[in-house]
Amino acid sequence: MQYPEPISKLIDSYMKLPGIGAKSAARLAFYTIDMREDDVTDFAKALISAKRDLNYCSVCGNITEEDPCYICKDAGRDRGTILVVEDPKDVISIEKMREYRGLYHVLHGVLSPVEGTGPEDIQIPSLIRRLQSDEVKEVIIATNATAEGEATAMYLSRLIKPAGIKVTRLAHGLAVGSDIEYADEITLMKAVEGRREL
Numbered sequence: 001m002q003y004p005e006p007i008s009k010l011i012d013s014y015m016k017l018p019g020i021g022a023k024s025a026a027r028l029a030f031y032t033i034d035m036r037e038d039d040v041t042d043f044a045k046a047l048i049s050a051k052r053d054l055n056y057c058s059v060c061g062n063i064t065e066e067d068p069c070y071i072c073k074d075a076g077r078d079r080g081t082i083l084v085v086e087d088p089k090d091v092i093s094i095e096k097m098r099e100y101r102g103l104y105h106v107l108h109g110v111l112s113p114v115e116g117t118g119p120e121d122i123q124i125p126s127l128i129r130r131l132q133s134d135e136v137k138e139v140i141i142a143t144n145a146t147a148e149g150e151a152t153a154m155y156l157s158r159l160i161k162p163a164g165i166k167v168t169r170l171a172h173g174l175a176v177g178s179d180i181e182y183a184d185e186i187t188l189m190k191a192v193e194g195r196r197e198l
């Protein structure tokens, strides 16, 4: 069956989202057509604004409306500690605990020989540049507990420790293979408190 062009365009757009196949995309497209016009307009505006008004912080790589982000700008934060995560979503998870008072660095990925992702492909060079200021005393590596996350942690540890900076890794209350993003707040808090030196 041939869909009218506006619908097939909408289906194609939904199919660009992760985990959405042709069937789900068609279901979402038809659902959208049934939505109230105001809601559809708000939805479209939210999509455009999320893309247009958000950027990555030029210091830490977190998503932000202003550059540098509010965390990097906050004078009350401990500038001696940088917590390294894979993804901006991890910053949100850790901020929710309201326990951690240091800064962040978002790698935007992990090292993966299989996928050909090397240090230059993620935000490792910018991390190393930040560490050249003598303020940083500790780097807490909070990459996910996956094989790539562990390998990235080891790589960073070897790179950073010779500079005399303490390198720690989140404790493994976090299950192996688990994502920081899905850890509950108490597990995360314990993981930060029980971090071990690499």
Ligand SMILES: [Zn+2]
Residues within 6 Å of the ligand: 057, 058, 059, 060, 061, 062, 068, 069, 070, 071, 072, 073
């Ligand atoms: Zn920032």
